[in-house]
Amino acid sequence: MSVKPLEFSRKAKHTPESPISYFMEQALQNPHLVSLAAGLVDAPSLPAGPIAKAIADILADPTTAKAALQYGTTQGYLPLLQKIVNHVASLDGLTPGDLGVTPRDVLVTTGSQQLLYMLSELMIDAGDIVITESPSYFVYHSVLAGNGTRVMTVPMDEDGLIVTELETLLQRIERDGELHRVKLLYTVDYFQNPTGLTLSAKRREELMEVITRWASKQRILVLEDAAYRELRYEGDELPSLKSFDPHNRHVIYAGTFSKPCAPGLKTGYAVMPTELVEPMVRLKGNHDFGSNNLSQHVLNRLLETGAYAAHVLELRKVYREKRNTMLSALEEHFGDLPGVSWTHPRGGMFVWFTMPEEIATSPNSPFLKAAIKEGVLYIPGEFGYVSETGEKPRSEARLSYGDASLAMIREGVKRLRHAADAVMKASRQPVGV
Ligand SMILES: Cc1ncc(COP(=O)(O)O)c(C=O)c1O
Structure with missing residues (x-):
């Protein structure tokens, strides 16, 4: 038949x-x-040794063993959310309060890739516009192609995304009557995949000035993909874009434990504007109602004991x-x-x-x-x-x-x-x- x-x-x-x-x-x-x-x-x-120890310690205690092997919550394991918010703030030499965030503004995801995907589900209808650097992380382009996003690009130079070109692009989009369709600006601002380039300190400030100024006409969320931030081999730490957003309105900071720790744990996170958290948690509920709980407990322990650092x-x-x-x-x-x-x-x-x-x-x-x-x-x-x-x-x-x-x-x-x-x-x- x-x-x-x-x-x-x-x-x-x-x-x-x-x-x-x-x-x-x-x-x-x-x-x-x-x-x-x-x-x-x-x-x-x-880090096979530290992870083996963390797992053994967690499983040796019946209380932590049960907690780690049970389902967790959709948003993530609360002690880990707390550590993530402290960790991200400390990379900027700040407190979570300075960043305008609390552990409740953190979402743990199945790698930062899931965050990239879910955020496009949350914000983008077919025909909406996402601005990316050129060139950019090609797996994200594939996510965007899947839901009919129009990608507009801004060139880079040795100092990363050229902010004056962004301004010119926004003006052009406005003239074309399409500003309301611009939802996100995506940047891998530290040691970018694929170019290795980094957004300079001056450009960071300028970029956030542009985003904040245009926000009265169109709120463009900045997706700051900091996947490689902690793998720095020279030079001073640069302030995150998030640190220029003290009222927690404009920047979603996407981090991951894949690069600085182990991709097999497949655990990433977002620190984001409070108003995004509930709708993201609802979406994530449909995806998987929570990322791997054991991985989260392991990472929590690695952060707690200093093994991660x-x-x-x-x-x-x-x-x-x-x-x-x-x-x-x-x-x-x-x-x-x-x-x-x-x-x-x-x-x-x-x-x-x-x-x-x-x-x-x-x-x-x-x-x-x-x-x-x-x-x-x-x-x-x-x-x-x-x-x-x-x-x-x-x-x-x-x-x-x-x-x-x-x-x-x-x-x-x-x-x-x-x-x-x-x-x-x-x-x-x-x-x-
Ligand atoms: C720029 C960038 N963002 C996000 C990811 C996703 O990584 P993961 O989902 O393992 O956190 C990668 C992986 O290579 C990457 O290069």
């Missing part, structure tokens, strides 16, 4: 396949490939060395090649690498094919761009030093140079030879 094909929802049809899956597949199929593509964290430094200090050393290794390998292997440049991130896991314009880094490009042949993978930069016309920079790449060992980082960059040489040699050959 024949069966009719399934008809998927509009949302399913509009949700693109993750561009990363192809790269994951390549890495799995070819174990000799050095992956500078993966967004995975450094494996050897994952000690781990972050160690991790900074590990990643600082990896970053230095990647930067010196790039200097060694690409320093002599005109038209090649790369960012010098002060934290995080990513370097943004720019090839001369004539060398495309796109999927299916000769350069990517040559790189795979040489045994190295990167993420084509164009995944980070959204463009209504299809016009995008095509010679950039995201290089990650998160997962690869020091030796693999060196080897990967060397192979990348071999791939560049192969492509340049081929392009110099006369046609037909």
